[in-house]
Amino acid sequence: MNHRSWETLSYQQVLDTPYLKIRREQVAVPDGPVIPDYYIIENRGWVGIVPVTEDGRFLLNKQYKHGIGRVVTEFPAGGIDPDEDDPLLTARRELMEETGYSFADDQVELLAHMLENPTKARTLVWIYLAHNVRKTGEQKPDPVEVIENLLVTPRELLDLIHSGEFAVQGQIAAAYLALERLGYITVNV
Numbered sequence: 001m002n003h004r005s006w007e008t009l010s011y012q013q014v015l016d017t018p019y020l021k022i023r024r025e026q027v028a029v030p031d032g033p034v035i036p037d038y039y040i041i042e043n044r045g046w047v048g049i050v051p052v053t054e055d056g057r058f059l060l061n062k063q064y065k066h067g068i069g070r071v072v073t074e075f076p077a078g079g080i081d082p083d084e085d086d087p088l089l090t091a092r093r094e095l096m097e098e099t100g101y102s103f104a105d106d107q108v109e110l111l112a113h114m115l116e117n118p119t120k121a122r123t124l125v126w127i128y129l130a131h132n133v134r135k136t137g138e139q140k141p142d143p144v145e146v147i148e149n150l151l152v153t154p155r156e157l158l159d160l161i162h163s164g165e166f167a168v169q170g171q172i173a174a175a176y177l178a179l180e181r182l183g184y185i186t187v188n189v
Contacts, residue, residue, distance in 0.1 A: 004030040019043060019079060041117075045124040047090040048077040048171065050111060050178040051101055051133040057151040058178075059133060060166070061098055064146065073150070073160060074171045087126040095130065099149050100139040103130035111177050114170060127174045129181060154184045 007028040015022040021042040028034050051059040058075075065072045078094040080087060088108065095101055108130045116123040141147045152160065157175055160166035166175065179185045 006030065009034065014039070018082060039120065041121040041123065043121075043123055044080040044082065045087070045126070046077060046079045046116075047087045047094060048075050048125065048127045048174050049091040049095045050075050050127065050129045050174050051095060051099070051103070052129070052131055052178070052182070053151060054132045054134065056182075057153055058157050058175075059099055059101060060150045060152060060157075060160075062148040062150055072168060073166045074168045075174060077171070088128065091126070091128045091130070095133070096137055097140050097142070098145070098147050100135055100137045101133040102136045103133045107131040107133075111174065111181065114173065116170060125170055127170075127177070129178050154179055154182070 007030075009026040009028055011023050011025040013021065013023050023040055023042065025038045025040060026034065026036050027038050053059060060073055061076055062071060062073045064070070076095050076098040078090060078098075080090045081093075084090045084093070091108070092102065095103070108128050110126065111129040112125075112127040114125040114127065116125050139147065139149070157166065157179070161172055161175060166172065176185065180187060
């Protein structure tokens with residue numbers, strides 16, 4: 001099968017902020033129609049961190065998310081700041097800001113590199129697994145965040161996923177990847 005790129009005929013920047021850009025493109029689909037208003041979201045990407053304490057519990061955040069209008073349970077995560085050239089810096093900063101926990105340099109590994117909604121967004125996602133995280137500071141969330149931290153066992157994390165309380169798509173993928181990497185889940189192929 002020959003997968004060919006669409007041709008961008010023109011574009012207009014509709015929104016341009018330091019954290020989010022949206023542009024409208026006119027695109028020609030190979031052997032197909034011209035789409036006059038194809039919107040694409042651009043940003044610097046985001047980083048998620050799966051923190052595991054020395055006693056094997058997962059550190060989670062519970063906080064209100066206005067986009068969905070409800071409280072969400074997830075791992076610490078956040079957008080890459082303009083001065084952060086390495087996503088690992090974002091992981092370290094977000095974990096400290098949202099939980100007051102940190103990890104040693106030799107206790108973190110890249111778990112996955114993902115795409116978020118490649119149909120409509122140019123957003124890259126890095127997921128890190130941090131082993132033996134420890135409380136070394138105080139939580140310092142952004143002024144608009146109210147974050148409750150939870151420590152859960154691997155079984156409790158699976159229960160939260162299956163009950164729908166831990167329901168963010170990329171975060172569920174990160175949870176299963178971490179559970180597999182840590183040996184709690186085995187894949188027989």
